[in-house]
Amino acid sequence: MSNAATISKPVPIGRRVKRFMADRPLIPLIILLVILVVILQILRPGIVNERWIANTIKFAIPLAILAGCQTMTMLTGGIDLSVGTVATMSAFIMATQVVNQDPAVAFLLAMMPAVLIGLVNGIGVGVFRVHPLIMTLGTSLIGTGCLQVYQRTVIASGAKIPDFLAWLGTGVTYGFPNALLLFVPLAALIVFTLARTGFGRLLYAVGDNERATRLSGVQYWQVITVLYVISSVLAGITGLLYIGLIKAPSLSLAEPLVLPSVAAAVIGGTSIFGGRGGYTGTIIGALILTVLTTLLTILQMPEGARRILFGLIVLFVTAAYLRIVEER
């Protein structure tokens, strides 16, 4: 009886394509990515070369890591809007502390606010049941405020970008961006965690039906607290990588990445209502957004029109994608 799963009856071709897509939700995303690249190549023949690809990947990686934070929190029905602030804080603290401190000490100092904000987020959402949107928005504002205070105290010391971070952020070895050295293991770890660990299972289950997990003995606050700490630490690491890429510490360094990171996760097929999605889709989502940005840049439209078009495309892609993938 249980072997019957492999036997499929003849079905119309349209429905078969649809089922194929529903079973492999990555395929339509990859198709979309390829289409965008082809359009780019047609508009600017010759632009798609080795250097362009490396560059695109370099810029997509910080977005993809932050989108990983969103993916994991969204699986539980949450969201983490503090990732931008956390990334900015760790980047800024790193850049200023490394002037006088040993890099290892500066690194620890830089990661401290990340852990702290993650812990506060987790306890707020998991224990006090504050809505994640409000909770992370709140801690994000507090973080920004603290960073402004901090900036005044260190204004004299100046800032510098550690060589290692610059190498990691911008360097290219044999045509491959060095950032991949960080990203590939990190992405593998996230994918593995979601698919093959108890914690990953719980993220999906909690987002799908919290009551059911409670009846199975899951303690919600533990899952949520650990989740938001992980999310914040990832955001902190992203900040360090991003400062190596941008090389200009500012108080709003990673802030523009926040909403695109949510968009990347959504385009990648993660449901904001929880219980559904995965990280591989998110990575492609981040690539799609990065390519789309390049595409709109070379169109030489006014900034306003570009943003309008960007928003419209994101909406359209998300709606169409859900239509294709959800077979119900």
Add this chain to the structure above:
Amino acid sequence: MTTNPLPQSPLLDATGVAKNYGAVAALRNASLSVLPGEVHALMGANGAGKSTLVKILTGAIRADAGRILIRGEARDVRSPAAARRAGLLPVYQEPSLIPDLDVLSNLRLTGTPVEPFRAWVRELGIPDLDIRDTARDIPLAVLRVLDLARALAVEPDVLLLDEMTAALPANLAEKVLEVVRRQGDSGRAVIFISHRFVEISALCDRATVLRDGETVGVVDIVPGVEEKIVELMLGARIVKTHVAARTASQNAATSASRPRLGVRNLRVGTKLNDVSFDLADGEVAGVVALEGQGQDELFAALAGSIRPSGGTIEVDGQPVKFSHPIDAIRAGLAYVPGDRAEALAMQRSVRENIALPFSAALRNWGPIHMRQERTKVISAIERLQIDTRAQGEVQRLSGGNQQKVTIARWIAADARTILCFDPTRGIDVGTKQEIYKLLRELAGHGKSVLFYTSELEEVQRVCDRVIVIFGGRVVDIFRVEEADEPALMRAAYGLPRGAKADVGILADPTSSSSDSTTPGATP
């Protein structure tokens, strides 16, 4: 039927009312006729269609067929407001005042005249109500009385009371019954829904009995009638079905050992007042109760979902306190809720749902041993014969298979005691049989099962003993041989066992017939 002095036309006359939900017929052919000046009881076992009929009468849902006459005029009651205009006013079990408004604002909201309301509140035994109080701060019992006073204040022709005296302390309940009685005397009518024969006999003139969505009888309330009502509610099932006692070896195994689970004087809030029983290893103990008698609270407390307000729970002789379901699970108590949507992550696979408890504890958050998990899950799936053709997402499974998944989870987790709350609700006959068999097998392997069911006929198929709860108390414990449906039904309605003629609520030896549908009374 008593002869009326002058033939009155009914205030409310509903005939042939039917309602289907998909393929399920909630009401087939229900009728209800209420005369002016009478208090009319509406009765029926769980799932007989009482609440559906009430919802139709009060305009909350629309009937598929049937005719409703109010004062002889055909009315199409489309909404609660229309029912109200037609003179039909319900008071439901749940308080209806808006919690964040004070009483006065609540009255304004419904256009209730204030002075009559106050008069009724005093009449109902609450002399010191401040109508500026916020509803949220008022105790539940008083809120229910206020609901009644609010309904009385607009002088409805037909007042519909759903379990009005539930959760009321004795003195308030008495006042309420008195007022309801007088309501009838003044030429209006009351439809009174209650599980309590005592109240019905004291209050009502007639009773309409529903069974399986049909009106099966209208009886005058006279001494001794409760037997007749129980018969009507059971219908053909009154035929006594004697089952042989379970094999001696099983019974011996259950009686000898120390109880696996001991419940002593357990209280939860206002619903569960005093429940004590034991559950032995290798035993399936049934729990039988009408809706809302505290069984939900009992199971929730045993599952660690809510904290009891008094009494003790003992596991293997050790007193335990549960503050989270994980505590109950660690003690080997696994809860299978009646509502599958409560237990399953619907978008996840069968495997992940069954394996969910494995990952619950912090130390199991690491990498999953996939092969080991697979073995455990597959053996549970095979044990329950779950159809896994749509195993990618539990929501694609049939209801029966979903229910099996909720049980399979605890088979895989090897829980020693399983608390099953109405596991066969709304699933097909074949799956029901499989679940009965499974529960017996579990008991055979030394596990213990507490099994609440709303279908009395299941008791004899599955249980060794039956615990009957009424009004938050254990009113009787039957051995399975004695637990035929009529006996259980009587006990569930709080009627004393066996001696219907002499200790019947309406004690009148002459009026009762002498057939012996009575179960073997314990001497």
